[in-house]
Amino acid sequence: MLYYYHIFLFTILNLTYGQETPYTLVSRVGWRARLATQTQPLKLPVQIVVVHNTATSSCLDQESCSSMMRKIQKHHMDVKGWWDIGYSFCIGGQGDVYEGRGWKYMGAHALRFNEYSVGIALIGSWTVELPTKEQLDTLKIIIDHGVKQGHIDPDYLLVGHRDIRDTHCPGDTLQAEISQWPHYYLNYRGNGTIQL
């Protein structure tokens, strides 16, 4: 009986959550996040997707990526004084997604643009090497899924952090990669402006 109950529960959970998310999501509980000190709702859909690197070492498995998430959160909260980890989501080397502020809450990752954007960071430093194929694939998948779910405007603009701020982020190689994607703002609008 218990066996069937488990099968039943598994099926329900899969139908409710599994099929809706086409990537592995590690929740805040999963990476043992601290509670945010404050939150502010994010007005959806957002018009901009900002790509970042974390400027840390990279990580592969969930244990090391979770530990990296906790380190980044600690830095953002205790050193920078932010309410929480700044990013909306981070992506580890195996392509797993780590929930930061998520879709619901405004991030702290792109000054002046936080209100209109989600910030997705590929864990690592991408000045010489490219992120893993899994990381890049998941970045595309989470953006597409975000559009389908109504979190991201279908006419969104993709930018690297450096396009809107004086920073090296997301690194030369990652910037070169995303600048070839169709929604990269210069390809999509072609006029060199990020208009909201």
Ligand SMILES: [Zn+2]
């Ligand atoms: Zn950045």
